[in-house]
Amino acid sequence: MTVVPTQQTGGGGGSSGLYDVLELVLDRGLVIDAFVRVSLVGIEILKIDIRVVVASVDTYLRFAEACNRLDLEAGPRRTPGLPDLVGEITESGVRGKSKGALTGAAQTISDASKRDAGQGQRRPPKAAPGRMKREEEE
Amino acid sequence: MSTYVYGIAAASHPALPKDVAGVGDPPRPVRILKEGELAAIVSDTPGGLRPKRRDLLAHQNVLSEAGAGGPVLPMRFDSIALDDDAVVQVLHERTEHYLERLTALEGRVEYNVKASHDQEAVLQRVVMENPELRALVEAGRKADGGDYQDRLRLGEMVAAAVQSREEEDAAELQSVLEPAAEAVSTGPESTGWLANLSFLVPQDSAEEFLAAVERVPRKHPHLNVRVNGPLPPYSFVEPGPAGPAASTTNTATDEE
Numbered sequence: 001m002t003v004v005p006t007q008q009t010g011g012g013g014g015s016s017g018l019y020d021v022l023e024l025v026l027d028r029g030l031v032i033d034a035f036v037r038v039s040l041v042g043i044e045i046l047k048i049d050i051r052v053v054v055a056s057v058d059t060y061l062r063f064a065e066a067c068n069r070l071d072l073e074a075g076p077r078r079t080p081g082l083p084d085l086v087g088e089i090t091e092s093g094v095r096g097k098s099k100g101a102l103t104g105a106a107q108t109i110s111d112a113s114k115r116d117a118g119q120g121q122r123r124p125p126k127a128a129p130g131r132m133k134r135e136e137e138e
Numbered sequence: 139m140s141t142y143v144y145g146i147a148a149a150s151h152p153a154l155p156k157d158v159a160g161v162g163d164p165p166r167p168v169r170i171l172k173e174g175e176l177a178a179i180v181s182d183t184p185g186g187l188r189p190k191r192r193d194l195l196a197h198q199n200v201l202s203e204a205g206a207g208g209p210v211l212p213m214r215f216d217s218i219a220l221d222d223d224a225v226v227q228v229l230h231e232r233t234e235h236y237l238e239r240l241t242a243l244e245g246r247v248e249y250n251v252k253a254s255h256d257q258e259a260v261l262q263r264v265v266m267e268n269p270e271l272r273a274l275v276e277a278g279r280k281a282d283g284g285d286y287q288d289r290l291r292l293g294e295m296v297a298a299a300v301q302s303r304e305e306e307d308a309a310e311l312q313s314v315l316e317p318a319a320e321a322v323s324t325g326p327e328s329t330g331w332l333a334n335l336s337f338l339v340p341q342d343s344a345e346e347f348l349a350a351v352e353r354v355p356r357k358h359p360h361l362n363v364r365v366n367g368p369l370p371p372y373s374f375v376e377p378g379p380a381g382p383a384a385s386t387t388n389t390a391t392d393e394e
Binding site: 032061065072 | 258369
């Protein structure tokens, strides 16, 4: 369901670059009615409604479990900022640095399109009985 | 042979791309079509064009190279004209409009900022800030996690708290960064981020903008912030005068 691979935020900086601009290249930019666009069937999958994803039994149970692991005595944890990401993507850097990220992105899109085509409709939240059962039996 | 269009620039643009690899395999060479005061950056259209990595990358690279030398109106990926004459015709008919946009965007670049929550940090935060949630978590621990209904109820409340936190943080991010930019455009929602904002920033104040971005996770450690740019101003070109104004994107283009 998640389109953006989360691991891209860590590590060596610019690798998330082109993936993050993908939606700009595909979804924004100038459109001229005299020019046709023929190759983009299935791209709407990028715009998943976040609310549908959050409001699911699976998510609730995951949150509950994560809360049980929290250290309630500790102060807020500091997570490292990402200053090294800032400005990594420059004109000259786009080509080399972003190649890996875009590989993943294109793959994600094609997977998503396939899944969309095969499934037609999103699985409703309650359709995870196996998981719920396991959780119940713990 | 149909014509793939990358972008539109002024004919006086000092560094229009030459011999750059365009879309297709093998890459179709990029060439320039001029009409009056405007120029279109184009190539032949390869057969079977799809939004694959190589071609998306080529589209972006051509625009980055062109954008480095002067203002360019980036086309959306996969804009294809019947032939070169059709491109020239469009330039001719809409010269005034495109010149106006090029002038408005001169010396400006787009930065796209996406933010997401560090999950553990945000859970910590919402639980610590909300006595009711904290009591529920503590009670659940004493009961060894509680039963299924308890956990579901806790999870639902936490999810609601996190979601409202997402909205607050998205608004906060925008209000903190907006003063450092000339315009802002909101991108589509998705599961990967809580905010997806594009900012139009004058090139000579880019450093200030980036500094403002850097300050965000320092002040809000539960936020992961990613910035991409400088980019061609994808989010700040409007549709053509007769174009499909009702884009599916939730775009707030700034009129200057």
